[in-house]
Amino acid sequence: MKALYFEKFGGSEVLQYGEIPQPVITESEVLVKVDYIGLNFADIYRRRGTYHIEKHEPYINGYEGVGVIVEIGAKVTRQQVGETVLFVDVPFANAEYVAVQSEQAIQLPIEIDSQLAASIGLQGMTADFLAHDLGKNSPGEKVFITGISGGVGQILSQMLVADEIEVYGSASSAEKQALALSHGVKQVYPSRETSWVKTLEGKFATAYDGVGSTLQQSLALIQHRGKVVFFGMAGGDPVKIDPVALMSESKSILTGDLWDYLTSYEERKKRSERLFSYFSKGQIDISEPSVFSLADGRQAHEFLETGKSIGKVLLKP
Numbered sequence: 159m160k161a162l163y164f165e166k167f168g169g170s171e172v173l174q175y176g177e178i179p180q181p182v183i184t185e186s187e188v189l190v191k192v193d194y195i196g197l198n199f200a201d202i203y204r205r206r207g208t209y210h211i212e213k214h215e216p217y218i219n220g221y222e223g224v225g226v227i228v229e230i231g232a233k234v235t236r237q238q239v240g241e242t243v244l245f246v247d248v249p250f251a252n253a254e255y256v257a258v259q260s261e262q263a264i265q266l267p268i269e270i271d272s273q274l275a276a277s278i279g280l281q282g283m284t285a286d287f288l289a290h291d292l293g294k295n296s297p298g299e300k301v302f303i304t305g306i307s308g309g310v311g312q313i314l315s316q317m318l319v320a321d322e323i324e325v326y327g328s329a330s331s332a333e334k335q336a337l338a339l340s341h342g343v344k345q346v347y348p349s350r351e352t353s354w355v356k357t358l359e360g361k362f363a364t365a366y367d368g369v370g371s372t373l374q375q376s377l378a379l380i381q382h383r384g385k386v387v388f389f390g391m392a393g394g395d396p397v398k399i400d401p402v403a404l405m406s407e408s409k410s411i412l413t414g415d416l417w418d419y420l421t422s423y424e425e426r427k428k429r430s431e432r433l434f435s436y437f438s439k440g441q442i443d444i445s446e447p448s449v450f451s452l453a454d455g456r457q458a459h460e461f462l463e464t465g466k467s468i469g470k471v472l473l474k475p
């Protein structure tokens with residue numbers, strides 16, 4: 159089968175496209191013929207060698223995809239051949255076929271097609287745990303989201319708006335700012351300049367920060383007893399934080415990794431159903447994904463890495 163792989167860590171130039179052996183499933187796995195693969199910022203960190211990646215020779219990136227089950231293991235009872243499933247935490251996804259543990263395969267409701275599922279799976283499940291397990295905001299509370307028109311940002315902001323939270327955020331371009339406003343966000347500030355930060359200091363219950371280099375700014379934006387929900391470094395590593403300084407203002411930083419919130423079939427089912435229900439009710443609308451052929455994976459990495467994308471980047475085998 160064809161796959162996108164790399165032999166050493168580095169820039170997008172390390173990515174190669176070629177033939178590798180097709181996976182052989184175990185009795186608890188299903189074999190998925192992949193329709194769409196979700197590209198994520200974590201794949202960039204993995205390619206650079208700065209984030210956990212499953213051992214394999216050569217390395218095969220990617221943990222998120224949607225496809226049709228073409229074979230099931232002898233002990234699999236939850237799924238059937240021919241069903242379309244989503245997975246968000248399965249390694250070696252940058253390939254035509256992926257072996258998926260039955261408990262990691264998520265069934266899709268009729269109204270969610272495979273391209274939409276691949277566009278919202280990992281980022282949507284992330285938005286779900288950030289909002290419902292970490293942020294836990296009450297209706298009427300004010301929150302701030304950095305990178306509000308990125309993939310997680312678009313879903314998280316609309317999820318919170320639907321939950322009656324007052325959402326504010328930052329985005330770099332006029333196009334991204336307009337997009338967030340069209341999603342019911344109250345006000346969007348330019349992310350590449352900071353003159354507005356002073357006027358908003360201490361105004362928010364929670365700042366959701368997946369940009370990372372903005373951590374100090376997010377801490378300034380929250381009120382005493384407020385919290386920063388820190389979940390990524392798309393814009394660069396955060397500064398080191400002094401816990402004593404946090405304590406003196408009763409501010410907290412909460413963090414989380416999606417995989418710790420997807421530890422069983424039941425948890426995947428509960429989270430995916432809650433996520434899909436926002437879409438079924440028409441409460442979340444996302445931009446069209448940018449689709450690259452898997453063979454053009456290098457260009458897709460460069461597109462995501464430079465922050466040019468609005469919404470999801472997909473790879474199609």
Ligand SMILES: NC(=O)c1ccc[n+]([C@@H]2O[C@H](COP(=O)([O-])OP(=O)(O)OC[C@H]3O[C@@H](n4cnc5c(N)ncnc54)[C@H](OP(=O)(O)O)[C@@H]3O)[C@@H](O)[C@H]2O)c1
Nearest residue numbers: 199305308309310329330349368390391392393415416465
């Ligand atoms: N903790 C978890 O479990 C988890 C799971 C999934 C994702 N994440 C993290 O969530 C963050 C957002 O992920 P995503 O999939 O939504 O990515 P994305 O679609 O690429 O969005 C990231 C946003 O970050 C902003 N940004 C600011 N400075 C940037 C820079 N120097 N380069 C690139 N982007 C920059 C961009 O918005 P502007 O151009 O408007 O500033 C961009 O829209 C990432 O840090 C990712 O690692 C964490």
